Amino acid sequence: MTAVAMTVNGKAVTGDVDPRTLLVQFLREHLRLTGTHVGCDTSQCGACVVHIDGKAAKSCTTFAWQVQGANITTIEGLAEPNGPLHPMQEAFRENHALQCGYCTPGMIMSAVDIVWRKGNDLDENTIRHELEGNICRCTGYHNIVKAIAAGAKAMEKSPMAKTA
Amino acid sequence: MYEFKFHRPTTVRQAAGLLARQEEAKLLAGGHTLIPTMKLRLAGPKHIIDMSQIEGLSGIEVKGRSLVIGAFTRHDEVATSSIVKENIPALAELASLIGDPAVRHRGTIGGSVANNDPNADYPAACLGLGATIVTNKRRIPSDDFFKGLFETALEPDEIIVRFQFPKVNKAAYVKFPNPASRFALVGVFVSKRGSDIRVAVTGAGSNGVFRVTAFEEALKKRFGVKSLEGLTVPVDGMSSDIHGSAEYRAHLVGVLARRAVAAATA
CATH class of the missing domain: 3.30.465.10 (Uridine Diphospho-n-acetylenolpyruvylglucosamine Reductase; domain 3)
Structure with missing residues (x-):
């Protein structure tokens, strides 16, 4: 067993885990933050995307001990508890950018990362290219792309859209 | 995934020493090939040597x-x-x-x-x-x-x-x-x-x-x-x-x- 300590959604957390524990398992099974999903478990689908020190990463392809001391943000940490949704979450709701919802947390975490890297004015090509690491089996992506363009614009005016 | 021990050396010399000493040791950098391979049990290193704590290796x-x-x-x-x-x-x-x-x-x-x-x-x-x-x-x-x-x-x-x-x-x-x-x-x-x-x-x-x-x-x-x-x-x-x-x-x-x-x- 190995001791891990990191900051998750602004809170210091610790755990005593088997070295094989992936970050996504630590989040879901030890911290009970089940918003981050395991889809393919092969680093292709993006359902497990979280932010590690402000950068989108696949938590199914990272050992918990590799992010010792890091700052992790999950879908649960994007907005304040019981407060308004993050503008990207709101844009997904407004644009009906989900059907089954399984890919949504990863989509939104990737979307926020795209805005941080590419700015608030995103064209369709950029969004589609940048979403290559997130797979949705239901929607055909059309509304996801619309939501991200809208969410990106909304983030420009939102105090919640600060970089990590 | 098979069990392993991990090491976090802070110099290349330490990492090389671990590689030489430990049987079935593997270096871990970003992990985006090694970890999926370990999940599939196509690799089962007994020792993982993490390169992330070594200064001066990136830039x-x-x-x-x-x-x-x-x-x-x-x-x-x-x-x-x-x-x-x-x-x-x-x-x-x-x-x-x-x-x-x-x-x-x-x-x-x-x-x-x-x-x-x-x-x-x-x-x-x-x-x-x-x-x-x-x-x-x-x-x-x-x-x-x-x-x-x-x-x-x-x-x-x-x-x-x-x-x-x-x-x-x-x-x-x-x-x-x-x-x-x-x-x-x-x-x-x-x-x-x-x-x-x-x-x-x-x-x-x-x-x-x-x-x-x-x-x-x-x-x-x-x-x-x-x-x-x-x-x-x-x-x-x-x-x-x-x-x-x-x-x-x-x-x-x-x-x-x-x-x-x-x-x-x-």
């Missing part, structure tokens, strides 16, 4: 006529580096095509090259630019480094510390990605540095990355798309799988080489 700088990139430098850093874009833009472009944004935030150049996956992008850049691979023991020219599928010239306790890419006059990388994995079904890197012309192909060869000397000779006469017209590579020696037949890959090598030369001369 990008120009030294003389070379672009020097640390082994732990992540793909996203290469893709977005103004130094790389200014000195060898084709290398930044290549890095921007690896995997997807989240993968590029974790994966490293050293990890990719040490692994020498036959469909990886960076081996084509090393061979296509005539890079020198600097380890804790020696300097290895890329022409002597890649030895076949997942095989390199690296000794068991040898660690890549940095890459030296010579600045070139012209270069481009064109890739036909597998739509699911974004690995190269075929990728062609071309470069021109004075009279040194290189055409390196990844994804296609049944023995990993290789140079196409026939194309290079043709381009020495004139570095233009027309020089490659009608030229093909032999089907024999191409890999063949569910993603593409040997004939298809051989065809793509010609097409992508012409596109790469067009991009390099644009």
Whole structure:
């Protein structure tokens, strides 16, 4: 067993885990933050995307001990508890950018990362290219792309859209 | 996944010592090949030596006529580096095509090259630019480094510390990605540095990355798309799988080489 300590959604957390524990398992099974999903478990689908020190990463392809001391943000940490949704979450709701919802947390975490890297004015090509690491089996992506363009614009005016 | 112990050395010397001492030890950089391989139980190292705590292994700088990139430098850093874009833009472009944004935030150049996956992008850049691979023991020219599928010239306790890419006059990388994995079904890197012309192909060869000397000779006469017209590579020696037949890959090598030369001369 190995001791891990990191900051998750602004809170210091610790755990005593088997070295094989992936970050996504630590989040879901030890911290009970089940918003981050395991889809393919092969680093292709993006359902497990979280932010590690402000950068989108696949938590199914990272050992918990590799992010010792890091700052992790999950879908649960994007907005304040019981407060308004993050503008990207709101844009997904407004644009009906989900059907089954399984890919949504990863989509939104990737979307926020795209805005941080590419700015608030995103064209369709950029969004589609940048979403290559997130797979949705239901929607055909059309509304996801619309939501991200809208969410990106909304983030420009939102105090919640600060970089990590 | 099989059980393992992990180590977090803070110097290359410590890491090399661990590699030499521990049986069935593996280096871990970004982990984006090793961890999936361990999940599938295709790898079961008893010891994992994490490179992330070693200072000085990442970074990008120009030294003389070379672009020097640390082994732990992540793909996203290469893709977005103004130094790389200014000195060898084709290398930044290549890095921007690896995997997807989240993968590029974790994966490293050293990890990719040490692994020498036959469909990886960076081996084509090393061979296509005539890079020198600097380890804790020696300097290895890329022409002597890649030895076949997942095989390199690296000794068991040898660690890549940095890459030296010579600045070139012209270069481009064109890739036909597998739509699911974004690995190269075929990728062609071309470069021109004075009279040194290189055409390196990844994804296609049944023995990993290789140079196409026939194309290079043709381009020495004139570095233009027309020089490659009608030229093909032999089907024999191409890999063949569910993603593409040997004939298809051989065809793509010609097409992508012409596109790469067009991009390099644009």
